[in-house]
Amino acid sequence: MSRTNVTIVDVAKEAGVSFATVSRVLNDGANVKPEKRARVLRAIKRLGYTTNLQARSLRGGRSHLIGLLVRDLGTAYIGEIMRGVDSELAENKYDVMLYTTHRHQAKENEYVTALTRGMTDGLLLVLPRHPEGYLKSLRQKKFPYVVIDHQGIDDRGPAVGATNRAGGYDATRYLLALGHRRIGFITGSMDLGCSRERLDGYRAALRDHGVAADAELVREGNFQQPGGYAAAIELMNLQDPPTAIFASNDVMAFGVMEAARERGKKIPDDISIIGFDDIPQAAQVHPPLTTIRQPLEEMGHRAAQMLLEIIEHPEQAAEKIELPTELVMRESTRVLR
Amino acid sequence: MSRTNVTIVDVAKEAGVSFATVSRVLNDGANVKPEKRARVLRAIKRLGYTTNLQARSLRGGRSHLIGLLVRDLGTAYIGEIMRGVDSELAENKYDVMLYTTHRHQAKENEYVTALTRGMTDGLLLVLPRHPEGYLKSLRQKKFPYVVIDHQGIDDRGPAVGATNRAGGYDATRYLLALGHRRIGFITGSMDLGCSRERLDGYRAALRDHGVAADAELVREGNFQQPGGYAAAIELMNLQDPPTAIFASNDVMAFGVMEAARERGKKIPDDISIIGFDDIPQAAQVHPPLTTIRQPLEEMGHRAAQMLLEIIEHPEQAAEKIELPTELVMRESTRVLR
DNA sequence: TTGAAAATTGAAAACGTTTTCAATTTTCAA
DNA sequence: TTGAAAATTGAAAACGTTTTCAATTTTCAA
CATH class of the missing domain: 1.10.260.40 (lambda repressor-like DNA-binding domains)
Structure with a gap:
């Protein structure tokens, strides 16, 4: 050098x-x-x-580095969020230090010590898997952090999420309005709060519209395409199969589309399909996928904003933001014949 | 804190x-x-x-931070590479600092200064767009770096890539072996070396097997799904349409599949489709996509390894690695009827 | 047992900043 | 014009390390 x-x-x-x-x-x-x-x-x-950032940071100034903790790379979901985080931070001349969850299987104590003693001014946690342990420690140390897509993980800390329950409700209500009564539902990973909320919304909508819930119509998925495919096959094998399927994310909805095609079902004439997230690919498949839009990039933006705010003003009370989801009508759904 | x-x-x-x-x-x-x-x-x-890493690094030791420069987040292609990079670096107790190309539109001089004066010990560049300016500067400063998926960008620096030409050749030869003679080709972004090499391979295979190249059968794509879709529609609209289409990456191949279905063509009975990359989704679509596997994760691994080696032994000569591609036969291709 | 050479140890300087405190300069009311 | 108050400036300490150099201790051949 x-x-x-x-x-x-x-x-x-x-x-x-x-x-x-x-x-x-x-x-x-x-x-x-x-x-x-x-x-x-x-x-x-x-x-x-x-x-020289290390000198500044050593002396006690800011390092202008934010730790970004993600569970996985290379999914559109994470990508969108990261895009938002990244652009907000860049605007404020912050850099991003990347941590992936699977990396540090070490004792979580050590892990958090490393994170907080490391060079970052704050931490952004995207959909963390088992953060109970270290979130407490972060709070104790008053280390600035914001959780993204949080539901139920952390009552007290600052967080940015989306209205998952309302999204689940809206999607279901829309299918009901189209005349569907047998509506299949494929859940996400049930250890995540957002999955449970979406299921809640689905059930509430059925209830509010006087449609009896049929446990057979609810299948557990995992947010992955093969999971969506498998669940859809099961649903279509039912004696009284659904006329519409609501998948808890777009990627699983793509799996449902595969399954439907394989069974020779036309979309949306023979079966309506609706997703969740509205990742870019949702608009690109054929037919374009009707889905519940989650403002992922915006979530990243807002979380980063919030974190910088906390770094500036540590005394402020923790805030929780839920950004609204929105039904995006495309061509994978239609009125029941 | x-x-x-x-x-x-x-x-x-x-x-x-x-x-x-x-x-x-x-x-x-x-x-x-x-x-x-x-x-x-x-x-x-x-x-x-x-x-305390900043103190160590200030004193002149290593910061144990590697800069990772990517053009975009949230694509499976980048995700796979990053996974490889990440795990290799984690093993060696290095952390990753993330830079996205679109962030710093600033003058490149400033940009590189920031990168090298920043806290990183070295730089990993994934498929950089316009690196000519700063690569020279990096070399002058003897700042350790490795370029991933490089073709034609940097003659002198260390790099890791894949045998794109051989991959293009193999895919085409396979389709020829299946009896296809009218083989459509959809290119990637033509400003990238890998795109040109794949096209080269396609042409060479046709030539070697005595099949005349038909310019009509080659369409320019952009590595995106809608681009693949559009190109496929054009190809299928030809008077004498292709019986097989070779897309320069999997994502475009998915677009081709969409287009084929929309035209009521059965895959692979009416049309054979082959991709490039072998991202995880390639195995998950229906029918599973025949493709040329590029060892993306391995490329990330090797690049990170190489970079750490350079950091340890700066005097070593730059090395160029080309990892072999491999034909993965799945169900989107078949013998011409 | 002795003493030169080798191994071990500690003191202190340095990396490039920010910030405190005191000194100097400027401003402006009387 | 004067001098107190405010604004500006600089010297020096400190952040937590690594590394040089000298001092001390240990080893081992004679």
Whole structure:
């Protein structure tokens, strides 16, 4: 590595001021004479100075690094959220340090110590799997964090989510309005709060519309395409199969579409299908998938915003945000014949 | 944040040695009496000490951070590579700092300065878009980096890729072996070396088997599903349409499948389809997609390995690795009727 | 047993910042 | 014009490490 690094001292020399003044210009900038400030800024530009983050952070300033904890990479769901997080942080000149859940199977204590003693100013947790242990520790240390897509994980901490129950309700109500009465439901991973809420919404809608719930019509899925496929096959094998299927996410809905096609069923003429999430691919398949839109990117945005706010003002009370879901009508659903 | 941080000094006090000795134990560990080492290690454990990375890195040691530059998140392609990178780095106790290409539209000079002056020990570039400018600068600064999926971007630097040309050749040869003669080809983004190589392979295979190339059969795509769909529609609209279509990645192949279905064509009976990449979803669609497997995760692994090697031994010559692609026969292709 | 060489150890400087405190300069009411 | 108050500035300490250099201790051949 090159050792020609320009430091605050070089800038000070170039500008003919003390390096403390340079630091002041770099930071709050309070109480520096305009003329000196200008000289410093010119020197910074001329020398191509950039702040050494480790030194700043060591001295107690911000590291301008946010830890982003995700369970998996390469899914559209996570991708959308990350996109939102990333752009919000970039705007505020923060960088992202990536952690994947499966990495640190180590004792969680050590893990959190590493996270908080590491160089990050705060932590963003996307749909964490077993955060009970370390969330408590984070709270105790007053380490800034925000949980994304949280339901039921953390009563007290700040969190951003979506109205999963309302989404489940809306999707079901829509199918009911189209005349469907036998509506299959494929759940997500039932250890996640959002899965339970979506199921709740489905049941509530049936109840409110006087349709008896049939346990046979509810199958457990896992948010993966093969899971959706398998559940759909089971549903279609029923003696009295559903005329519509509501999958708890889009990816499983794609599996349902595969299954339907394989059975020679036309979508939406023979069977209506509805998903959840509205990942980009939902609009790209044929027929385009009717789904419940979850503003994933927006969730990432808002969570990052919230975290930066907490870092600035640690004394503020924890906030919980639920962004509204929205029914997106496309062509995989139609009036029951 | 808690200010109860355990430092090397606390450990030294606890163990009854100087903090220099603690540092020695922590690092190379040369020349420390076994008995003292044991005392230090015990004290570390007892106090729950973890190294302050910014201090270490400031002093000139390693930051144990690798910058990972990707153009986009949330695609299976990137996800697989990142998985490989991540697990290799985790094994070596490195962390990942994430950069997305679209973030820093700023002048590239500034950008690279930030990257190299930032806290990373090295840089991993996944399929970078316009790296010409900064790669040169990285080389000059002797900043360790490895390019992943590189073709034609950087003659001199270390890189990991796959045998794209051979993959294109193999896929085409396979379709020829099945009796197909009218073989449609949908390219990737033509600004990428891998796209050009796959096309090359396709053409070479046709030539070697005495099949005249028909320019009509080659359509430009963009690695996205709608692009694949559109190109497939064009191909099927030809007077003498292809009996098989080779898409330059799986995602576009899914678009081709959509198009085929929409035209009422059975896969593979009426049309054979083959992809490239072998992302997990390729095995999950129906029928399962025949494709050219690119060892994406392995590529990430190897690139990370290589980078760590370069960081350790900067004097070594740049290496270029091309991992072999492989034909994965599934059910979207069959003998021409 | 002795003393040179090797191994071990500790003190102190340094990495590049931010921030405290005191000193200096400027402002402005009387 | 004067001098108290406010604004500006610089010196120096500190953050937690690694590493150099010198001092001390240990080893082992003679």
